[in-house]
Amino acid sequence: MSPIYSVRDNTLENRLFLERIIAAFLVIILLTIALTVRLVYLQIVGHEHYASMAKSNSVKIVPLTPTRGLIYDTKGRVLAENTASYSLELIPEQIENLDDTLAKLQVLLAIPNEKIEQFQKTRKRQKRFASSSLLLNMNDEELAKFAVVRPYFPGVDIHTQMVRNYPYAELTAHVIGYVGRINEAEMKILPMSEYRGSTHIGKLGIESSYETVLHGKTGYAEIETNVQARSLNTLNEVNPEPGANLYLALDIELQKIAYDALENFNGAVVAIDIKTGGVLTFVSRPGFDPNPFVVGISNEAYQALQSSDNQPLYNRALRGLYPPGSTFKPFVALAGLENEVINGQQKLFCPGYYQLPGVPHKYRDWRKGGHGSVNLHEAITQSCDVYFYRLAGSLGIDNIYNFVKKFGFGEKTGIDLDGEKLGLLPSRDWKAKQKNRAWYPGETLITGIGQGYLQVTPLQLATATATLANHGNVVTPFLVEKMVAAHETKPGPEVHKGVIPLKPDNINQIINAMVGVIHSEHGTAKSIGHAIPYQIAGKTGTAQVFNIKQNAKYNEHDIDFKLRDHALFISFAPAADPMIAVAVIAENGGHGGSVAAPIAAKVIKHYLKDFHFEQP
Amino acid sequence: MKTESRPEHFGSPSLLGSLLRRLHIDIPLFLALLLAALLSLVILYSAGSQETDILIRQGARMGLAFGLMAVLAHVNPNQFKRYSAILFGMGIFLLVAVLIMGQIGKGAQRWLDLGFFRFQPSEMIKITTPMMLAWFVADQPLPPKLGQLLIASLLILLPTLLIAVQPDLGTAILVASSGAGVLFFAGLSWRIMLSIIVILTSLTPILWHFMRGYQRDRVLTFLNPEADPLGRGYHIIQSKIAIGSGGIYGKGWLNSTQSELDFLPESSTDFIFAVFAEEFGLIGCVGLLVLYLLIIARCLYIASQAQDTYSRLLASSLGFTFFVYVFVNIGMVVGVLPVVGVPLPLISYGGTSIVTLLAGFGILMSIHTHKKRL
Numbered sequence: 001m002s003p004i005y006s007v008r009d010n011t012l013e014n015r016l017f018l019e020r021i022i023a024a025f026l027v028i029i030l031l032t033i034a035l036t037v038r039l040v041y042l043q044i045v046g047h048e049h050y051a052s053m054a055k056s057n058s059v060k061i062v063p064l065t066p067t068r069g070l071i072y073d074t075k076g077r078v079l080a081e082n083t084a085s086y087s088l089e090l091i092p093e094q095i096e097n098l099d100d101t102l103a104k105l106q107v108l109l110a111i112p113n114e115k116i117e118q119f120q121k122t123r124k125r126q127k128r129f130a131s132s133s134l135l136l137n138m139n140d141e142e143l144a145k146f147a148v149v150r151p152y153f154p155g156v157d158i159h160t161q162m163v164r165n166y167p168y169a170e171l172t173a174h175v176i177g178y179v180g181r182i183n184e185a186e187m188k189i190l191p192m193s194e195y196r197g198s199t200h201i202g203k204l205g206i207e208s209s210y211e212t213v214l215h216g217k218t219g220y221a222e223i224e225t226n227v228q229a230r231s232l233n234t235l236n237e238v239n240p241e242p243g244a245n246l247y248l249a250l251d252i253e254l255q256k257i258a259y260d261a262l263e264n265f266n267g268a269v270v271a272i273d274i275k276t277g278g279v280l281t282f283v284s285r286p287g288f289d290p291n292p293f294v295v296g297i298s299n300e301a302y303q304a305l306q307s308s309d310n311q312p313l314y315n316r317a318l319r320g321l322y323p324p325g326s327t328f329k330p331f332v333a334l335a336g337l338e339n340e341v342i343n344g345q346q347k348l349f350c351p352g353y354y355q356l357p358g359v360p361h362k363y364r365d366w367r368k369g370g371h372g373s374v375n376l377h378e379a380i381t382q383s384c385d386v387y388f389y390r391l392a393g394s395l396g397i398d399n400i401y402n403f404v405k406k407f408g409f410g411e412k413t414g415i416d417l418d419g420e421k422l423g424l425l426p427s428r429d430w431k432a433k434q435k436n437r438a439w440y441p442g443e444t445l446i447t448g449i450g451q452g453y454l455q456v457t458p459l460q461l462a463t464a465t466a467t468l469a470n471h472g473n474v475v476t477p478f479l480v481e482k483m484v485a486a487h488e489t490k491p492g493p494e495v496h497k498g499v500i501p502l503k504p505d506n507i508n509q510i511i512n513a514m515v516g517v518i519h520s521e522h523g524t525a526k527s528i529g530h531a532i533p534y535q536i537a538g539k540t541g542t543a544q545v546f547n548i549k550q551n552a553k554y555n556e557h558d559i560d561f562k563l564r565d566h567a568l569f570i571s572f573a574p575a576a577d578p579m580i581a582v583a584v585i586a587e588n589g590g591h592g593g594s595v596a597a598p599i600a601a602k603v604i605k606h607y608l609k610d611f612h613f614e615q616p
Numbered sequence: 617m618k619t620e621s622r623p624e625h626f627g628s629p630s631l632l633g634s635l636l637r638r639l640h641i642d643i644p645l646f647l648a649l650l651l652a653a654l655l656s657l658v659i660l661y662s663a664g665s666q667e668t669d670i671l672i673r674q675g676a677r678m679g680l681a682f683g684l685m686a687v688l689a690h691v692n693p694n695q696f697k698r699y700s701a702i703l704f705g706m707g708i709f710l711l712v713a714v715l716i717m718g719q720i721g722k723g724a725q726r727w728l729d730l731g732f733f734r735f736q737p738s739e740m741i742k743i744t745t746p747m748m749l750a751w752f753v754a755d756q757p758l759p760p761k762l763g764q765l766l767i768a769s770l771l772i773l774l775p776t777l778l779i780a781v782q783p784d785l786g787t788a789i790l791v792a793s794s795g796a797g798v799l800f801f802a803g804l805s806w807r808i809m810l811s812i813i814v815i816l817t818s819l820t821p822i823l824w825h826f827m828r829g830y831q832r833d834r835v836l837t838f839l840n841p842e843a844d845p846l847g848r849g850y851h852i853i854q855s856k857i858a859i860g861s862g863g864i865y866g867k868g869w870l871n872s873t874q875s876e877l878d879f880l881p882e883s884s885t886d887f888i889f890a891v892f893a894e895e896f897g898l899i900g901c902v903g904l905l906v907l908y909l910l911i912i913a914r915c916l917y918i919a920s921q922a923q924d925t926y927s928r929l930l931a932s933s934l935g936f937t938f939f940v941y942v943f944v945n946i947g948m949v950v951g952v953l954p955v956v957g958v959p960l961p962l963i964s965y966g967g968t969s970i971v972t973l974l975a976g977f978g979i980l981m982s983i984h985t986h987k988k989r990l
Contacts, residue, residue, distance in 0.1 A: 013758050016803040017928055021916050024800065024932070028912060028939050032905055035943070038950045042860040043898040050860025124669050188828070 062223055063197035066216030067162065069243030071176055071206060073252040074278070074481060079172050080207070082162040086138040088146065089131040092123055094155030101153060102134075108149065109142050111135065131159070164200065164294045168252060170287030171259055174315045175250060175417075175479065177205020178290035194218050200294070206246065206479060209418050213483055216243035244485035249278025249478065249492075257606050258283045261599040265586040266310055267566075268317040268458035270477075271603050272466045272581045274572060277475045277495055279415065280580065281603060282459075284316040319421045321455040322585055325541035326383045326592070327570045328404075328450030330468060330510050333376060335403035336391045337506040344376045344509045350386035356393070356441055363389050363445055366542070380513035381523045383540060385449050392448020397439055400447060401427040406500045407464040408474070409456060415477045416493045423460050426453035451544060462583035465570040469537070469578035471507050472500035511537050515575045524593040525569065528601035533613040536604060537578075538571030540592030564588040569596035573604045580607050640689040640985040645914045649685075649977060652907060652962040653678050660965055662870045663884040663891040670884065670965065677967040681974040688978030692986050696979060697751055697926045703740075704748035704771075710737035711778040738787045739972045741775045743979070745791050746937070749798040750929035758925065759803030768799055783828060786944065786958035793940040797933035801919070851887065852951050859893040859950060866897030884965040886957060889949045908942050908961075911935075915977075918984045927983045934976045941973075 042050065071080035088105075095101050102116055115134065123132045135142065138158070146158065164179045166172060179200040182190065186201060195201075197218055202208040219240035258269035258281045271280040288305055292298070305313050314320070336342040352370030353362040365371065365385040371378070379387035392400060405411070410425030424430075426447060428439045446452040456464075459477065466475040480492035514537035518529040524540040543566040567589025572581040582600040589595035637643075656678075657671055664670040714737055749768055753760050760768065772795035780788040800809070824832065858872065872894040883891050893901050915935025922928040941961040947953035949960075959969045 013803075013925065016758060017801060017932075018920060020801045020803060021920050021932060024936055025913065025916055028909070028936075031939075031943055032909060035946050035950065035952075036902060036905065038952055039859070039893070039898055039901050042856060042950060043863055043893065043901070046856075046860045047863045050857050051863065053857045054861035124667075 062221050064219040064221055064237070064240045065197035066218055066240035067242040068164065068179070068200075069214040069216065069483075069485075070245045071214075072245065072247045073250050073255075074248060074280075075251060075253075076247070077252050079166065079168060079248070079250075079252060080176050081165050081167065083165045085136070085161050085163040086143055087133040087159050087161060088135040088138060088142075089133050089157050089159045090119070090123075091131045091155045091157075096154075101156065105134065105153070105156070108145060109135065131157075133159070166290050166294075168255075169289040169291060170312075171252070171255055173205075173287040173290045174284040174317060175205055175248075175255075175282045176290070177207040178203055178293045179207050180293050181296060203293070204290075205417060206248070209416055210246060210480065210483075214243040214246065217241035241486060244483040244490075246480050247482045247484065249273060249276070249280060249481045250282060251280050251607075254603060254607055255281045255283060257281075258599070258603050259285055259287070261602045262586060265567075265589050265595070266316070267584070267586040267589070268320060269585075269599060269603065270317050270458045270462035270583050271607070272462050272475060272477050274466045274469050274475060274578045274581050277466070277477050278481060279477050279479050280607065281582075282317050282479070284314070284318070284320070286310050286312040288312040315419070316585070316587075317458045318415075318417055319419060320457055320585070321421060321423060322458070322566055322568070323452070323454055323543040324450040324456045324461060325543035325566070325568050326385075326450055327461060327539050327541035327568045327583075328454065329380060329383065329388055329448075330514055330539050330570075331404050331407060331409075331464065332388055332392060332395070332400060332448050333380060333513070334468070334502070334506060334510050335400055336395055337376075337509065338403060338502065339395060339399050341394050341399075342376065342391060347373045347375050348379075348387050348390055349373050350384050352386070354386045354389040354445070356445070359442070361442065363442070376509065377513045377516060378522070380510070380539065381516035381520050383517075383524050388448040389445040392444050393441065395444075395448075397426075397428060397444045397447060400444070401425060406474075407467050408460055409454075409464060413459055413463045413477050414496070415459060416479050420459070421457050423457050424453055424455040450541060458583050458585050461568075461570055461585075462581055465572055465583055466578075466581035467500070468507075468510070469572035469581050471504070472502040474498040474500065475581075511575060514539055514571075518571075518597075525597035527593070528597050532605065532608075534574035534608065535576065536571055536573040536601065537575040538569060538597065538600065540597060541568030541570070542566070542590070542592050543568055564590050567592045567595040569593075569600045571597070571600045571604065573608060574613060579611075580604055637985070639686055640981060641686065642689075642914070642918070642981045642984050645911065645918075645977060645981060648907060648911045648914065649682075649962065649974070652911070653682075655904070655907075656963040658869070659888060659892050659895075659963060660884055662872055662895060663888055664965065674965055674967075677970055680967075681971045684971060685974040685978035685981070688975055689981035689985065691982055693927050693979070693983045696747060696930070696982070697754075700744070700747040700751035700926075704744040707737055707741040707744045708775060708778070711741060711775060713737075715778060715781065736968050738779045738782065738784060738791070739968045741779070742787070742791055742794060742937070742972055743934075743976055745772065745775050746794040746798050746930055746933040749795050750926050750933065753798060753802045754925035754929060759805065760799065765799070765804070765808070768795070772796065783831070784957070785831060786956040789944060789956060790937060790940060790958065794933055794937040797936040797940075798929050801929050801932040801936070851955060855887055855890040855949050856951050858890040862894040862897045864898045866893070866895050866900055869895055871895060886945065886955075886959055886964065887949055888964050889946055889960050892963070893949075905942075905946075908939070912939050915980055918980050921987070922983050923987055931980050931983050934980055938973070938976070 068082060070078060070082070073079055088109075090098075090101070092098055102119075105111060106113075106116060111134065119132060119134045138146075143158065146153075146156075150156070150158075166176060166178065180203045181199060182195065182201045187195075190201070194215070194217070198215070202211040202214065207214065217240060219238045221234050221237045223234050254271065258271065262269065262283065262285045265285070267285055269281055269283040269285075272278070273280055292301060337344070350365060350371040350373070352365045352368055354365075355362055363385070366383070370386065371382055371384040374382065374384050374387055376387075378384070405425060410423050412420045412422060426443070431437055431439050431443075431453075443452055447454055463475060463477050466477075467473070474497055476495045476497070478493050478495060482492060483490045515535050517523045517538050517540065518525050518536045520526065523529070525538055529536060565588070567584075567586040569584045569592050570582070572578045580603075582603050584596040584600045586595050586599065657675060660674055661668075661671055748771055752768060752771065753764065756764060772792055776788050776792040776795075779791060861867070872891045889901075892904065896903075912935050915938065916932060919928050919932035919935060922931055938961060941958060944953060944956065944958045945960045945964075948955050948958070959966055961973055962970060
């Protein structure tokens with residue numbers, strides 16, 4: 001025994017411990033008596049009541065799973081459908097000689113041994129008189145072969161199961177998302193009675209954000225059963241209500257044109273119907289094939305997607321964060337006009353760089369020699385950086401922040417998809433909180449040309465452009481136009497409209513300048529303006545992926561592709577009465593005017609080709 | 617040290633008896649456990665749709681569990697004491713590992729896959745927590761001082777919370793009560809116990825705030841099962857029907873219509889008591905409760921006869937936790953406690969719980985059969 005025992009009062013400890021043992025045993029006896037009392041209550045007092053309930057319990061309630069709603073594009077083309085998948089099912093209790101039957105089926109349908117073994121395993125885990133599947137996903141040949149001999153195989157049957165299919169695969173993956181098997185964690189939070197018969201649930205995109213609408217209402221059948229749990233006949237049925245069909249504002253043809261137009265660039269194209277806010281295209285390239293996710297993607301295939309350099313699983317349109325670059329300039333220019341810091345005619349001299357008083361740092365213009373003397377119109381069409389350094393400097397960050405915020409920068413657009421990123425519109429407060437530093441004047445200048453802390457998503461950029469084109473009437477983007485259920489048709493999400501008060505003269509000056517970007521001699525995107533019966537308004541942008549060192553020579557051909565600038569373009573058309581707004585980001589595309597603008601032009605031209613316009 | 621030198625101490629000197637003594641097996645406890653195991657197979661045959669497959673699998677697990685019990689009974693209790701802290705530390709480490717892996721694998725995970733079998737660290741911690749506390753408390757004269765109590769509470773809270781977030785409320789309750797049991801038997805003053813109960817009760821609203829949606833649902837369903845007959849109230853309603861329809865004498869073996877017709881979910885695991893009650897009636901239920909009481913009484917007797925503080929505390933706590941096991945399961949099946957997912961000890965289908973339980977009884981036997989003669 002350890003020496004410490006000698007200082008213990010052993011008799012006291014013994015007595016205390018025995019006391020506790022007795023106390024514990026008394027409590028245990030008392031609680032056991034309590035359980036017994038409860039049992040007496042259930043089994044003697046309540047016996048008759050429960051016995052009659054048990055008798056009526058020979059009726060079994062089985063869930064009837066509703067059909068999931070389909071998803072269509074705006075012209076009624078199916079984007080998500082349910083296709084039949086056939087499986088060969090055996091009910092062992094109804095088969096006289098199981099081994100013999102299996103052997104015959106194996107020869108008939110050329111079933112590999114592993115599948116027979118798999119069947120034997122699952123069979124043992126099954127309830128009596130329940131079926132186990134021998135073959136899944138049967139093809140036409142197998143179906144035909146079995147159909148001929150079916151009468152000779154009692155207890156063997158073909159079951160039909162609906163499997164979600166996405167015919168446009170990678171084209172719609174980032175919009176529609178996909179459904180997948182319900183996992184353990186989801187099982188716990190889902191309403192049990194609603195999902196009793198369901199195996200799949202929306203995991204991403206529209207499939208996830210409209211899960212409750214698409215799923216429908218589970219029905220049930222009351223089935224009389226005998227003592228062997230064998231179904232005898234159906235007494236009563238409450239039919240399931242199929243999920244509502246969704247019609248999107250999206251036009252899959254336009255979606256394909258935008259996707260193909262990006263060619264080999266990673267990036268995003270978002271087009272919005274300016275009048276309604278309906279999202280016409282929502283492209284994030286590269287996409288991925290969502291169909292393997294429905295049946296359960298293999299680990300290797302998933303790893304390959306995850307580790308790919310092009311990040312196909314990353315929804316660039318919704319979650320990609322990019323500096324807007326010069327596409328931000330129209331908004332800053334409008335802030336200047338509305339705050340009466342400038343007027344449109346006033347000319348500023350651009351020597352190719354700008355310096356803050358008393359600071360040696362040179363803020364450079366993209367054109368080395370400068371643009372000379374430019375007014376607002378020329379500053380936008382030629383994308384003069386120095387003009388906007390000076391404008392931003394005189395506006396100050398507070399004015400820029402307060403005005404531009406109204407266009408939705410730094411906030412979620414409210415689209416009917418989950419997982420949208422906020423982006424970042426920097427302010428004095430933000431910097432004090434996040435970086436614990438004061439705001440520097442130089443940071444105002446680079447914010448003025450859409451660089452610095454500023455980050456936007458392609459969706460935000462398209463939404464802000466639509467609001468600009470709409471003369472300040474705020475546009476909220478949405479994908480689902482209407483939900484068509486069996487008995488009623490409902491509109492898509494509620495859209496909160498607001499108005500940014502703008503002087504008509506100011507917004508018209510900006511729109512004219514944006515028309516000049518495409519339709520004037522010095523415009524940075526003049527290549528796309530030919531041979532169309534309407535005018536496009538736009539703004540090019542080039543976002544730096546990294547900072548160029550002071551005075552360093554910059555030649556884009558010498559730079560590694562991944563370090564090349566992102567090409568951006570925002571646009572809307574027809575300029576006189578805008579219908580469509582498009583934002584394009586081509587990662588590492590180099591120049592907005594030569595790479596991003598033609599992509600937007602393809603989308604606009606296709607969308608407007610069926611409308612008739614009088615030559616301007 | 618050697619118990620076989622006084623065989624007459626143990627009653628009839630049969631061949632089997634002397635063999636069991638040589639193996640350090642406590643005969644009354646062993647017989648009671650064996651009876652419970654046989655009873656389990658009998659009920660499982662009925663509850664599991666008369667599939668012999670289930671019986672073979674459960675029988676194999678029982679064999680393994682009894683084997684582990686025999687091995688542990690052979691180990692000198694001083695060894696348990698010596699390795700208490702290390703085993704507890706390992707258990708905590710594995711719990712954290714499971715938690716981290718669960719987060720990487722997106723979703724709840726309770727086990728580690730060791731290739732040939734899945735190991736649940738929460739099972740191991742059910743035994744190592746009372747070991748750790750007994751070791752810690754036995755170090756100083758009893759009853760424990762306030763400072764000791766604070767550390768002891770942390771030692772209980774750590775594994776309890778790690779299991780509660782898995783989330784596995786049932787096991788968390790068992791682990792917490794195994795630790796609390798040690799403190800109770802160590803002579804924790806009634807006043808402190810009362811104030812802890814008062815504090816815990818007043819914390820209920822805060823606990824409610826931290827509960828997951830489905831856990832709240834379970835509590836609400838427990839309060840009013842009829843509100844959701846197709847959903848969460850289903851278990852409790854069906855279970856009460858099964859028990860109530862059994863009456864005094866029961867419907868007889870293999871005549872449970874409720875489980876046979878598939879109305880009673882989890883009829884061979886957590887809700888097996890309902891099948892038992894339906895087939896064997898009130899008489900059978902009282903018989904089963906008496907069997908459980910005999911096992912618990914033997915455990916407490918072993919504890920009272922133990923020679924050092926560590927053994928006493930560990931033995932009494934293991935016996936006490938066994939009762940909590942029984943009470944929580946039957947309480948939930950008869951509808952007086954919320955559904956927390958605790959199996960009926962020794963009877964329910966499933967491997968992990970019976971292995972841990974019999975390991976605990978192995979320790980008890982070791983304590984009883986390795987006594988020094990005074």
